[in-house]
Amino acid sequence: MDYRAFIELAGQFLPASEFKLESLSLFEPKNDLQTLSRYLNSVTWKLEIADYHVSEALEAIPRVLPKDEPDKRTAAWAMQFALMSGHEEGDAMAIAQRETEAHAIAAAQALHSVPDILAHALYLAFRLDTLRSMRECDRTVGSIVRALKNASILSVGAAVEELITSDIFKYLRVFVNTTKHRSLIDYRFHSSLEDLEDFGLSFSAFIYEDRSGVVEGWSSKTVKESLEQSFSFMSVSVDAIIATAESVLISCATLWETMMSGSSSRPVSPKMFKVDGPKGTPPHILSPGNLSIGC
Numbered sequence: 051m052d053y054r055a056f057i058e059l060a061g062q063f064l065p066a067s068e069f070k071l072e073s074l075s076l077f078e079p080k081n082d083l084q085t086l087s088r089y090l091n092s093v094t095w096k097l098e099i100a101d102y103h104v105s106e107a108l109e110a111i112p113r114v115l116p117k118d119e120p121d122k123r124t125a126a127w128a129m130q131f132a133l134m135s136g137h138e139e140g141d142a143m144a145i146a147q148r149e150t151e152a153h154a155i156a157a158a159q160a161l162h163s164v165p166d167i168l169a170h171a172l173y174l175a176f177r178l179d180t181l182r183s184m185r186e187c188d189r190t191v192g193s194i195v196r197a198l199k200n201a202s203i204l205s206v207g208a209a210v211e212e213l214i215t216s217d218i219f220k221y222l223r224v225f226v227n228t229t230k231h232r233s234l235i236d237y238r239f240h241s242s243l244e245d246l247e248d249f250g251l252s253f254s255a256f257i258y259e260d261r262s263g264v265v266e267g268w269s270s271k272t273v274k275e276s277l278e279q280s281f282s283f284m285s286v287s288v289d290a291i292i293a294t295a296e297s298v299l300i301s302c303a304t305l306w307e308t309m310m311s312g313s314s315s316r317p318v319s320p321k322m323f324k325v326d327g328p329k330g331t332p333p334h335i336l337s338p339g340n341l342s343i344g345c
Contacts, residue, residue, distance in 0.1 A: 086174040089167055089168070090292075093167050093171065093288060096163055096164050096167060097161075097284070097285060100157045100161045100164075100281055100284070103153040103156040103160060104153075104277045106153040107157060107277055108150075108278075110147075110153065111126060111150060111249075111250055114143060115129070122247070122249070123249045126239075126250075127241060147239070150237075150273060151234075154277060157277055157280075157281070159226050161222060161281060162222050162223060164284055165191040165210065166189075166191050168291065169193075169194035169195075170186070170189050172295060176198065176206070176295075176299075178197045181197055182197060194210070195210050195214070198210070205298065206294050209290055209291045212287070213291065218280055218283045219283070219284075221271070222280050224266070224268060225253075225268075225276075227258070235253050235254060236253070237254060238251070238254060239251060240272065251272070251273045253272075253273065255269050255270045256268055
């Protein structure tokens with residue numbers, strides 16, 4: 051059976067069992083498996099790098115405050131006033147704020163790259179090269195979403211699209227593109243009047259113009275809110291995408307094994323290959339007599 055035919059049938063017969071995306075060997079050439087594993091490991095490592103930079107960004111200012119001072123917010127403001135006044139007591143705060151900014155930018159860049167790296171893994175795992183071969187440099191997350199849809203791998207494509215069209219990822223993307231290619235984004239020191247633990251840096255509002263000429267304004271965000279929200283959302287989204295992909299792939303592999311184990315003793319019913327088409331189109335039948343093994 052053609053590989054894509056299995057993908058279209060995925061999930062309609064048997065539930066997914068314990069399965070790891072990188073362990074799929076039924077359809078994958080061995081060299082692709084090694085590359086697939088490298089991509090998946092890179093996704094994990096990028097999230098770990100981001101986690102490190104998030105932690106460093108959020109701890110840089112608290113780290114320079116007096117350890118014996120119970121009211122950290124007031125101590126932080128005292129150092130901020132010293133910095134604004136040009137007193138040397140504020141030097142440590144100046145360094146801490148630079149460290150906060152540097153780690154925040156590094157964390158954002160690491161998180162922003164995760165969907166593109168994951169896209170490479172999905173390209174190999176679903177053998178999208180059978181639909182249209184792409185050079186490695188052309189396998190962007192947007193092109194992989196389109197390829198997944200064209201291959202009728204709708205659940206995975208929708209999960210990835212939900213990630214990259216979210217407001218959280220959009221902010222992450224424009225923040226990275228601005229700080230990486232255009233200019234730094236101003237920041238200021240802030241503190242809450244109600245929460246003694248809520249103090250630190252906020253990135254100022256900024257304007258971003260994309261390649262098509264669309265101009266959008268992005269409001270101010272605290273470093274803490276931006277980084278914690280982005281990291282949590284990316285981690286949860288990646289886990290969900292991989293889980294969905296694994297479910298589809300194991301269903302395909304299970305279906306293949308079921309067919310192969312019974313092919314010598316009984317014919318395969320055409321009803322087994324009934325696939326519902328897109329809304330408004332009739333279901334179609336994949337005839338076993340016309341199927342070829344393309345794995």
